[in-house]
Amino acid sequence: MHKNYRYFLMVAHLGSIKQAAEQLHISQPSLTSAMQKLESDIGVSLFHRRSKGMELTEYGKMLKEHVQQQQEQHNQLLHRLHDMHQREAGKLKLGTGDTWWELFVREAVSQHLKQAPKSSIELEFGNNLSLMHHLVQGEIDLFVGHEIRHLHERCRVQFVPLLQDREAVYVRGDHPLLKRNVQSISEVDASYPLIRVTPDHARHSVVLADHMKSQMGISSDVVRSTYNVDSFSASLDILRSSDAIMPYSSELSAWMMQKGFKTLFIDENKLGNVGIYHKLGCDDEKVLSMIERIRQRV
Template identity: 45%
Template sequence: MAINKSLKYFLAVAKHGNIKRASDELYISQPSLTSAIKKLEAEMGAPLFNRLSKGVELTPYGQRFRAFAQEQQEQYFSLKHQFSDMQQRQFGKIKIGTGEVWWEGFVKQSVKDYQTLNPASSFHLEFGNNLSLLNHLTMGDIDLFIGHEVLELSEDCRVSFQPLFQDFESIYVSNKHPLSRSTPSPDLINNYPLLRVTPNHPRHQTVLANGLPHDDLLEERIIYDVDSVLASIDMLHMTQAVMPYSHRAETWLSGLGLSTCYTDKTKVGNIGIYTKLGETKSTVSEFVTLLKQHAQNLV
């Protein structure tokens, strides 16, 4: 693109403040680069650089143009990446979002089986919580994700949910935690710091009709917010925090030194597969079939 070349030349000169160093980086001659910059200034109708004895510096016009040029280049490279991604999807690439507990439970085996059936296939795997993955699904960044059903979605969030099974909320602690050797009451559990693994972020609440709920009781409690399950496990071993998580993770987490001290069977969640409405790619449909088959092992 001609505009991209002009922006590339301008940004190189702005970065180095020197025509020679910029021309060396761009592998073009100094006269050619100087001519290109002068042509760009003529097109813009304003001087972008002040010529100094040992180089150049941006004028106020140049400073404004640099912000524009950087934004345009970022959009250009983003668009190229999107085009490349679209081409890869045409050849069978699937972009999947999942939580780590579901990856361990049945998604990993589904990916393995899909690759056996489609050796030339490629995958993009993204881990996160429900709201972040919902946001990426609606933006077209992923094709599907596996997670809990989200209630009170915004009308603009046009997605489909296929339920697989249910789970309960369990409280996990380190095997060395005082609560690991007892059956504590909810009130006793609330006396300990709360570890929220992959918590929701306000920036993703646009997928909700009424935004994130506010819990006044949490304001007086010590809270650790951790965006990684493995780091959360480390934090549980380092502190006396308690971690709410799916009871389906009990076998996996017990092998990592955690214990279940309480399970609340009144807190029921629906786990399933989210896809965008109106999009039925054969590759995605095939993978969803495998997910449903392997999810039966958890029921």
């Protein structure tokens, strides 16, 4: 970033030539001269000189917004360059859902770190669409999650199947519904809230085929209260302290029981494939090694 732009942002932020000069470790006359030159080059006044300090004009506010955007883009570029360098040196960026981390991804990562103790690893937790978005953007190398139907053709990815699971509905250990023979959510009274763990967000719909985007967020249960929670841990806290019900993978039923929760029922009709997504044609040895480690754990 141009030196005078950096100076300008500091003056705009502090509203004082004196304080900005101290922060920038330059003299006040030098900073004043730099701001005058910047105004001369642009051809407009950037500041109102008040007795209490410097106040941005409308031109100054517009320039501040522009320079801040430039600064953010520059920082993003530096981050991407640093990340690229680390990945060339062996850094692995892995995405996963909380269920798969608890069941087998944790062990695969532990083995990876034991065999390559000096390597770097970055973990990204989230739902399928967000992780797919990160994969397509090149922000992660692979992720473990459910198979996503109707992906957009621009998503050049490959799916390695691992297992199949069903949707279970969990409740706290002393939930009143445990006294009933419930077999589907439609049989549960609408007074019991529904917890949706890490739900999909519209901003990640770019990975879906166009005809699927309009269906995101549509729910047939418009009466029941819904808690959309982006944290698995927070979802469990809510489940433990309320009468809510929580649909989640049946593969986690034993783990949930250890934590004091009960399986209300398992929906045999909601069957999903779980596997590993990676870029199509991937030949990165560290990615292929991690895929094999995960497959062995499953």
